[in-house]
Amino acid sequence: MKRDPVGGPATICPAKQGYPRNCWYVAAFSAEVGRTLLRRTLLGEPVVMYRTERGDPIALVDRCPHRALPLSQGRLEGDAVRCMYHGMKFGADGVCLEVPSLPTAPKGLAVRTFPLVEQWKWIWIWMGDPAQADPALIPDSHTMGLNRPGFTAATRFMCEMQANYQLLHENLLDTTHVTYLHPNGFDGGNAVSASFKVDYFDNSVRLTREIQEDSSPFVNRFFGTTGVAYHRLLITETFPPNLNVISNVVTDRSDPSRTKMSVSPFPVTPGGPGHCYQFAATSMNFPCDVEAENAAFWKLFCQDRDVLEKIQKVFDEQGPDLPEYSVRADQAALWCRRKIFEMVNAEEKP
């Protein structure tokens, strides 16, 4: 048994993957950020988020530069945040506006802010070098299926887990797992053994499975009825380090002109070494009751979370160097593992 027989650095532990910083990550759904202070740990740093009175989202380091109390323990005053220990007030640009014990705020006292971009219903954050924070680097809406004609898009939920984000990427990329971990959830039992191909691009890897099935609860929704035997393309594509998109293209085998499709973007955000967030949304060209679906899918996503947290614990307790055996279906996941590893290394070089 050896780690990573497909080739490449054998030393990358999927539970200990680092994270590139010069990159946009989803920090929150738009609806999560408002006129209260939201604390979230992103890439190992505490961040406090809120909206100005005009509605602009703001992200600051969640730590008063004076005596380190989290600003999220303080209060909003207009567009500013006041630390409730000694009363220091910081504007939405992070600049200190008031030190109550001084007649005027000292020059140069500020809390770090992070660039945010709100697109569709996501708030993207840039935790790296602000000079490189080009919004053009945000994954485009078409890729995420969010602006396609005839499609309706909706958010599902955020799923936080105590597991390295690499484990989540590998979960999303290796769709063989759906058959066993989610019986009757996402397939009719054939996904695991379906033929597949892997396509490699500069910035993504795509695994496409062709599935022949006569019925599955997941696909029945596409046609709004049971009894439609179908041909299904199950496509999972990861854009390291921050996004996975799973698409399903389903064709009625008795009427090949009848094709339905869903595209589900899953932004993935590292919280820390053993902690991440999955932001789930979906877009489809057929009618559906999103609220009912979300309740059902939440249970399925929790099955993944529980497994990934157990795997994280194995590596935490038994060490990062456990032997690991990979098979053909892991190719895409291993490419993603190496790709992120290279991105981190490239940033660490001077």
Added chain:
Amino acid sequence: MKRDPVGGPATICPAKQGYPRNCWYVAAFSAEVGRTLLRRTLLGEPVVMYRTERGDPIALVDRCPHRALPLSQGRLEGDAVRCMYHGMKFGADGVCLEVPSLPTAPKGLAVRTFPLVEQWKWIWIWMGDPAQADPALIPDSHTMGLNRPGFTAATRFMCEMQANYQLLHENLLDTTHVTYLHPNGFDGGNAVSASFKVDYFDNSVRLTREIQEDSSPFVNRFFGTTGVAYHRLLITETFPPNLNVISNVVTDRSDPSRTKMSVSPFPVTPGGPGHCYQFAATSMNFPCDVEAENAAFWKLFCQDRDVLEKIQKVFDEQGPDLPEYSVRADQAALWCRRKIFEMVNAEEKP
């Protein structure tokens, strides 16, 4: 004050003792292992145990070699275990039987198995070099009092504790503790000050106490009545690293031909650096209500467990180098401490 005045390596902390691997340890009572997956951590390694359809006990490393999920999270299929993440199936010999995403299972993919031997009502496991796993090395039944004519043997219970197994051995070997920790439990108040001798053998150490008492709840059971003044030999013998046996030989002082005896084997198994299991059984040549006794003894054993866990915490929090003062009654315990230390050292040499 100095550690270990009796002589020998002063550096062995009883809360940090290592464990030899080339040795049989009790992994479970027979009745604990059946047609469900039992996870237990033994010698620092996660192990999953179950029985085949024929009834043979099986032990595998409790970690899928593919992506590290504990196999105990999976399910039994006949004699095989299926990991419920990506569906890989492993036979009772550990060999991979099926990778659902591949047409045939890859050669050479297997999960490590551990030799097991079932004797009496114990299942013994060998976690070291399998080539050395000779069943003749298992402590014999006579030593454990399990096949003596006129004796009835019964299991009591397993007591798991967050303490190094060396602390448990020292607890069992230093019987002076019974008077204070278990008042009215195992003696009538005289055990602590009774005269004793220590006998050293190649593979064991035996401490024998001669106790004169007129009554104690523990001994009254031997004659099924109170009012019998007795002479008592309290014999504790440890066979490092995996077994302690405590025997009581009680003689009616008014009728020296009337002698009753109990032999209680206590296999001791390291779970990890600060974690162990005590497996308790007993054998006696007088009638007794084992079920009622077990309920009563469980409370007494928990007193030991609580003390040992508190001592473990002292060393964990305050460091392994705390000064320690030993007295004559600790001789046997110190011999055991050094013996195990040497066994571990001998294994670590190349």
Added chain:
Amino acid sequence: MKRDPVGGPATICPAKQGYPRNCWYVAAFSAEVGRTLLRRTLLGEPVVMYRTERGDPIALVDRCPHRALPLSQGRLEGDAVRCMYHGMKFGADGVCLEVPSLPTAPKGLAVRTFPLVEQWKWIWIWMGDPAQADPALIPDSHTMGLNRPGFTAATRFMCEMQANYQLLHENLLDTTHVTYLHPNGFDGGNAVSASFKVDYFDNSVRLTREIQEDSSPFVNRFFGTTGVAYHRLLITETFPPNLNVISNVVTDRSDPSRTKMSVSPFPVTPGGPGHCYQFAATSMNFPCDVEAENAAFWKLFCQDRDVLEKIQKVFDEQGPDLPEYSVRADQAALWCRRKIFEMVNAEEKP
């Protein structure tokens, strides 16, 4: 942003401050120590305290020198403590009086005792070199306001917190915090911006604030009525490493001959690297209902404790080298930080 712009060692993290050992610290209120065994962790060491039958307070290392069980798990027998594992008994002077398994206690077996001095309602402990334990080094009662004519003194409570004691000293020394952290608690809103001066002495630092206010719940108590516009001196003085005293001198602005005063001593005792105790008392020359006050003040003190525990957590999780920005009001706190740092360094030098 830089740590400690006022000058001095930039490397002292207030959440990681060490503690001098050759110094008296309050270990308990007199009323806390009696004829049961009280375990407390002081300067990183477990200590067990009790009183002899005559009433003298005793402090021993809370660990049996034989097999490390905390003595506080044992029992008092007259003036001695018996370990309830193997029954060893230690006198109030720490000397072993009995080893039940031996005919006589071994010479030289003892548990370490700590010098205690009971003054007013405090019990002071000396954890360092006993030869240097001079009671004259205990802070004097006059400084603490405990023997002034016309004043009534009372204990308030002990507040234990999971925070380094330096954080507590800085909390007590930077009285700007009362306005924001305790609105309507200790001032009428003007403390934060009041003018102040700092006086430095050999062994203490004193920060005096002059406050003009017309009313505050805290000060109304001084005159027993509302409606008295006053001039207030708010004086906080720290005697590193073990004591802070906060005094209030309040003068009726319409009748400057009418002055009332309170003096509140706060002994501060390190429990360990991220753990301390605050012992609160007060003395005043006006009538008050101490019991009702204590209930009200307890809530205010818990606000400080909660903030300090959150700050401790920030440094524990994010590292000791976080940038820190100090302002003029921090001068006294920074002096105290450096002073304690120097005391610790002086002790560590050979």
